[in-house]
Amino acid sequence: MAKEKVVSDEAKKEIEKLFHHLPHKQAACIDALKIVQKYNRWVSDQALEELAPILEMSPNEIDSVATFYNIIFRKPVGRHVIFLCNSVSCWIMGYEDIRKAIKEKLQIDFGMTTKDNRFTFLPIPCLGTCDHAPALIIDEDLYRDLKPAQLDEILAKYE
Amino acid sequence: MERPLTQHIKKDGTPLSLKEYEATGGYEGLKKALKMTPAEVMNLVKDSKLRGRGGAGFPTGMKWSFVPMGEDAPTLKYIVANGDEMEPGTFKDRLLIEGNPHQLIEGMIISGFAIGASMSYIFLRWAYHEAARRVLVALDEAYRAGYLGKNILGSSYSVDMELHTSVGRYICGEETALLNALEGKRANPRNKPPFPQVSGLFGKPTIVNNVETYCNVPHILTKGAQWYMSISKSEGGGGTKLYGASGKVKRPAIWELPLGTTLGEIIEEYAGGMQDGYKLRGLLPGGASTDFLTPEHLNIKMDFEEVAKAGSRMGTGTIIVMDDKTCPVGMCLNLEQFFAQESCGWCTPCREGLPWTAKILMALEEGKGRPEDIGHLTFQTHYNAPGNTFCALAPGAMEPLQSALKYFREDFDEHINSHRCKYHN
Numbered sequence A: 001m002a003k004e005k006v007v008s009d010e011a012k013k014e015i016e017k018l019f020h021h022l023p024h025k026q027a028a029c030i031d032a033l034k035i036v037q038k039y040n041r042w043v044s045d046q047a048l049e050e051l052a053p054i055l056e057m058s059p060n061e062i063d064s065v066a067t068f069y070n071i072i073f074r075k076p077v078g079r080h081v082i083f084l085c086n087s088v089s090c091w092i093m094g095y096e097d098i099r100k101a102i103k104e105k106l107q108i109d110f111g112m113t114t115k116d117n118r119f120t121f122l123p124i125p126c127l128g129t130c131d132h133a134p135a136l137i138i139d140e141d142l143y144r145d146l147k148p149a150q151l152d153e154i155l156a157k158y159e
Numbered sequence B: 001m002e003r004p005l006t007q008h009i010k011k012d013g014t015p016l017s018l019k020e021y022e023a024t025g026g027y028e029g030l031k032k033a034l035k036m037t038p039a040e041v042m043n044l045v046k047d048s049k050l051r052g053r054g055g056a057g058f059p060t061g062m063k064w065s066f067v068p069m070g071e072d073a074p075t076l077k078y079i080v081a082n083g084d085e086m087e088p089g090t091f092k093d094r095l096l097i098e099g100n101p102h103q104l105i106e107g108m109i110i111s112g113f114a115i116g117a118s119m120s121y122i123f124l125r126w127a128y129h130e131a132a133r134r135v136l137v138a139l140d141e142a143y144r145a146g147y148l149g150k151n152i153l154g155s156s157y158s159v160d161m162e163l164h165t166s167v168g169r170y171i172c173g174e175e176t177a178l179l180n181a182l183e184g185k186r187a188n189p190r191n192k193p194p195f196p197q198v199s200g201l202f203g204k205p206t207i208v209n210n211v212e213t214y215c216n217v218p219h220i221l222t223k224g225a226q227w228y229m230s231i232s233k234s235e236g237g238g239g240t241k242l243y244g245a246s247g248k249v250k251r252p253a254i255w256e257l258p259l260g261t262t263l264g265e266i267i268e269e270y271a272g273g274m275q276d277g278y279k280l281r282g283l284l285p286g287g288a289s290t291d292f293l294t295p296e297h298l299n300i301k302m303d304f305e306e307v308a309k310a311g312s313r314m315g316t317g318t319i320i321v322m323d324d325k326t327c328p329v330g331m332c333l334n335l336e337q338f339f340a341q342e343s344c345g346w347c348t349p350c351r352e353g354l355p356w357t358a359k360i361l362m363a364l365e366e367g368k369g370r371p372e373d374i375g376h377l378t379f380q381t382h383y384n385a386p387g388n389t390f391c392a393l394a395p396g397a398m399e400p401l402q403s404a405l406k407y408f409r410e411d412f413d414e415h416i417n418s419h420r421c422k423y424h425n
């Protein structure tokens, strides 16, 4: 029996639309990975194999691009991803306290996913909002001027 | 005081719509440019003494003048806005993009006209989700109004513009690495020469400028080069600059001030001085990759020349303030961990040297430092000096460290001698 496809026809169509402005298909590689991730939440080995003929690249070539970038996930992530800024201004303003509080509440540190698959917790460089440090992003939502006491309310928004 | 780039940005945080932007004089600069020749626009920008706001301060008009022009020049050329903004401690381009996306778009169209570009990209970092949404809305408005696309405002000039959101890596901000990222590749920097102005994106002439740089261009067109120079307090460059301060100051924020405003004015007047109970110990004047300055330097002007004379760089103009209760060794550790993680791995001094540097600093912080570690750290600052590495990431990484060893040496020694970090326990 053929394996079920992970790069859907919908995703494939979206990728093929990118070729229009580009001199060759490889140039769409990063955007193609983003599209796959948008639908699947991460990029599996099978996804690389299915992308290969679409982009006219080998799965290995695509993987060398995928692994270079911080935000392309080659492992499954939870339903929500918490990115806590660990760069210098947030360090001065006490991001470590936020990290500790998240660790206590969710029982996960950087690089880990909760058992119920609800959250993955990752560090991220400077979020460009250093005048409101410390800061974090959950999925696409930015939270600034963080205090550990606010975390319960913030985390409760994500099921 | 004139604040051309930010005076119309709304306090409630919403972006200016096209109509609102036009009501402030938006797209008048473009209309004026389209009645001039590309060479005239380029000369005007040269005369204004606009210098790049991405960190190095290269004269913008001069950068453009290296692009091949005329009949024999390639018909396909590119204009790219560098909105990667991943330099820790930097938060100025976000404000410009979110607050007034049309100002950036207009600046890019005018710049594209000056070099004859037919395609343009806004390269935006992944984490700026709100900025991305606003750019897409503004691009749509600009196309509908005829500011983008074929025969702009009835002229013979045509240019398209697209948004590219990056997938996260500091090195993507280096302009040749950025071009590789736009081509869908790993973002390793490229050899120079050839410079992007001659052979850039897909081998075609390409201009990469910082977001803030482009945002200046419409105002230079409408008000002229003389005016632009008159609003600066610096000998070496025209215009205003977005300055910022973060850390334990009373009012961390961004301010648009005349280029050449002094460090002291920014810290004391605008940022309101230090929070109660904290003293100023040192500062990085323009982001993570600039050398420390100390309270002795507060009287210098924040411009490219004076900060360089004081031994640092103005960089992005966003100041990171270190107070007297923050450990200088710990701060260097945080910075070097960032640079080590973001090294693209292309050349050896950086790939091997930065993680080693971070490891030594970690040992110092954990009370496991040895006297010879000072020598190892000093060695790294030479090993990764400009000229020894393929791009400016590693030399930039060494700037805070080499200056910390100069100004805060007693802290390094104390970590080693007392086998602990006194700031932590």
Ligand SMILES: Cc1cc2nc3c(=O)[nH]c(=O)nc-3n(C[C@H](O)[C@H](O)[C@H](O)COP(=O)(O)O)c2cc1C
Pocket (backbone or CB within 6 Å): B051, B052, B053, B054, B055, B056, B057, B058, B060, B063, B082, B083, B084, B085, B086, B087, B170, B171, B172, B173, B174, B175, B176, B208, B209, B210, B211, B213, B391, B392, B393
């Ligand atoms: C590691 C590294 C990261 C950089 N990141 C950025 C950035 O995020 N934004 C930026 O405008 N310039 C960045 N630059 C500088 C660019 O290479 C380039 O000089 C700049 O975009 C040119 O624009 P300008 O002439 O308008 O200043 C970076 C340079 C290096 C070496």
Ligand code: SF4
Pocket (backbone or CB within 6 Å): B171, B189, B342, B343, B344, B345, B346, B347, B348, B350, B351, B389, B390, B391, B392, B393, B394, B395
């Ligand atoms: S200096 Fe670092 S970031 Fe730059 S090319 Fe070398 S390894 Fe890559």
Ligand code: FES
Pocket (backbone or CB within 6 Å): A085, A086, A087, A088, A089, A090, A091, A125, A126, A127, A128, A129, A130, A133, A134, A135, B088, B089, B090
């Ligand atoms: S250092 Fe955290 S937002 Fe800039």
